[in-house]
Amino acid sequence: MEILAMSGAAAKKPSSPQANTLSTELLDRLLSFLSPQSVSQSDCSDAWAALEPAMGPILEDFYARLVQDPDLARIFSGYEDKSKDIAARQVKHWHGLMTQKPGIDFQGRSIRIAEAHVRIGLPSHWYIAAYGRVLAGAIPALFAKYRLNPKKAERVVAALISRAFLDICAAQEGYENGIRIRVEEDNRRDTNLASLRSVADTIVSINDLSLNMALLQSSTDEATSNSQSISAAAEELLTSVQQIAENSDGAAERARSTNASVHESIGAMDSVASSIADIARTAEESAQSLKELNEASEQISDFLSVIETISDQTNLLALNATIEAARAGEAGRGFAVVASEVKSLATQAAKATEDISDRIAALKSGMSVIEQALEGSRSAVQSGQSTIEGANSLIRSVGDQVSDVTGRMEEISAILKQQESTTAEISTNITGVADRAGDNRTRLNQMVESLKGSNDAFLGNAQSWFVADSHRSLVQMAKIDHVVFKKKIVDTVSGHIEGRAVDVPDHHNCRLGKWYDSLNVPAIRNHTAYKSLVEPHKRVHAAGRSALEALEAGDRRNAYARLVDLEDASKEVLALLDALAEAFDGELKSADSRYVSRRPVSQVQAQSRSDKSQGLIHIENVSEGGLGIAGADAGAVGDVIQVEHNGQTVLGEIAWKKDGKAGIRLLKGRLDV
Structure with missing residues (x-):
């Protein structure tokens, strides 16, 4: 444990005393600890001279035993056809191990072996067990070689064991302090890349809604404005409907009054027609009576003519009588008196007859005038009857129409009352729609803020996982940058943040553009996705700038149209970045690992x-x-x-x-x- 701690300090803590020492000093201390003082470099060389002929059978037995264990057989599966090449490398390694002084190259070989073992997934305990299997074959070979020289046998065996365990220590140190750290670092880097990729995909996914939310907000704003306008119009319509309803009620009442008046007029016209008919009948009767009177006057005239004739004859007879009385003289004096009286009566009768004739003529003249007047009256009455009949028919038709209009006005009045209620309900509903549209905008604003908060949190995590000079990492970060750029443009057009068209960079001055322009890796530059990236990336920046220019010009509709162009180009960019990310996991993996970090x-x-x-x-x-x-x-x-x-x-x-x-x-x- 003390040795491992010292080796770890040498690698990780420059301030410790061992930090400035060469790594070979650790090997020297380990070798000194492992080797008896009597063992020399020549003993190591002699040990190899004895082992070299036996290495073939030893390794042959080793590989035969290796495939019998299921874990080892699985680990080395696929290397069967390379066993001879691997055995030759092992022999070369043993040669260097036993014949060369341990130094930097020795340590490097041991670490490379540890790397190979880690790479194929061989645990350190199997590595040590495999070493033990080889030593189990090598030690008997050395004793067999030096069976007649026990002291030499002890030294060469000690040399073998010390070098073998030094190799194990160096490899194990590589396992524990070198390879493990590098594997952990690789795992950390891969984990960070996976996390960055996950965050990038998440940001792309959740922000995929941003344009739709902006368009929805635009529609909501427009709906709110339209709803408010419609609500105002509905209020005006309601007022108009109420006025029309009131006017319709008045018109219906006047129509009913007019209808009643028309029906009264029809009754009056019927009375007038009846009176005219009576007048016509009376006129006919008067004409008939006048005719009869005229006939009577004619008869009287005839009688007067007879009387006049008689009077004339009487007057003539009286004259004759007077003449005869005069001739008779005194005898005829009395007759003369009578004749004179008769003549006087005849004269009076003639005068009366003449007077009667004059009166009858005047009467006939008056009756003629009356007859003419009656004839005019009869014509006027007939014309009046015809006119009254036409007027009566017209009034009846007007009455029917007025009745129909009255019915329709009453229906219209009832419909308008119903429409008044419906319009009021519509106005209330439209007002509710406007209110709900306002609520929807508030919720959309909250969603935008929530999305911005999520983006900021994700972006902070992404920055901690981003490796600036890793192509794979940069591709993922470029996706995030791209989405954030698009989101800023969308939020600016939507009015959530402020921005200017002049501040929008072109496609050369963003992180992706700078990477694209400065990259000098042929394998990447020749890739189809890389070559196809420049045009849609250029359109993204151009559409973003155009959207803000349209916004600054007051043309919001055009600004939203440019957002659609931005979204279309954005989808192409993201698809190509995904294609590049996939290529870095496949055919471009070596290109990235060569130039990464x-x-x-x-x-x-x-x-x-x-x-x-x-x-x-x-x-x-x-x-x-x-x-x-x-x-x-x-x-x-x-x-x-x-x-x-x-x-x-x-x-x-x-x-x-x-x-x-x-x-x-x-x-x-x-x-x-």
Whole structure:
């Protein structure tokens, strides 16, 4: 336990006394502890000379026994055809283990073996058991070789055991303090990425409603405004309906009065018609009486003519009598008196007859005038009768129409009363709709605020999980940035926050655009999703700016139309980012792991050491799993080196070299620079 604590301190606590020591010093102390003083390097070499011929049978037995255990058989499943290559590597490892002085390269090999075991899922207890199985075959081989030299046999066996357990310690130290930490770090990074991806998907999902909420709010606002207008119109309509109803009631009453008057007029016209008929009848009777009177006057005229004739004859007879009386003289004096009286009577009768004739003529003239007047009256009466009959028919028709109008006005009045009630109910309902629309806007505002709070909380978590120079992490963060950008535009158009079109960046100056423009990884740049990303991303920013420009111009309808364009382009961007994220889990995984987490640093000088050389190097970039260096020749690809900086020590393997630069894959520890 003390040894493990010391090794852990060397890796993690630069302030401790062991922080500045080389990791080989720990190996030296472990080896000193494991080895008797009598064991030398030559004993180790002699042990290998005796073991090398026996390694083939020992490893053959080892692999035969390995597949018999179900756990080991499962772990090594798929490696059966590589057993010879693996055995050759084991022999090479044993050769270095027994013939070389333990140093940086020794420790690097042990850690790489531990890495391989962790990678295939071999627990440390099976690793130690496997070592024990090999030692169980190796020790008898050494005793057999040196059976005639027991002292030598003891030393070579001690050398084998000390080197074997030193290898186990170094590997176990790699298991416990190097690989475990790195695995945990990988797990933490993967967990953080999974969390970031989950948050990104969650933010995308919950904010998928933001545009619909904005459109709903716009519709709600419009509905509220329209409802208020309709409510006012309904109030005016109700007032108008009430006035019309009152007017209709008055019109219906006047129609009823008119109908009654018309019916009275019809009765009066009937009376007039009856009176006219009586007048016509009386006129006919008068005409008939006048006719009879005229006939009587004609008869009287005839009588007067007879009387006049008689009077004339009498007057003539009197004249003759007078003449005869005169001739008779005295004798005829009395007859003359009579004749004179007769003549006088005849003259009077003639005058009376003439007077009567004049009167009868005047009467006939008057009767003629009366007859003409009666004829005119009869014509007027007949015309009046015809007119009265037409007027009576017209009045009856008007009466029927007035009756119909009266009925309809009464129906209209009843309908208007019902409409008045209905309109009042509609007005009340519309007012309720307007009130509910206002309540809906309040709830929508609360939902927007709640969504903003959720976004802020999610964004805070996302920032803690985000690794700026990891492509996979950046893709997820770009999704979040994208949704937040869209949400701000939507909230600005909806009136929840303030924003200006001039402040909207173009597609080159957001996090995604800067990553897109600066990326120099060919495998990623050649990917279809990456190449397809620029156009919809450009449309997103353009639509956002256009929406705010329309808003500033007072054209809210156009602003909401631009939000729809923004949403369409946004869906394309998110789909392409998802495609890139999927590619980073698949065909682009190596491209991301090669360049992941490389943070540029400047003016960082460090010391490099190996079993062969040492020198100064310059650290140019740092990642969670490696370093980028330049400077002195630190070694060849595959060499293990130790890097020291500011009291910190790490162990790494040279993964690549090119043009005076190299990439170091960390095997143990990490540098904080």
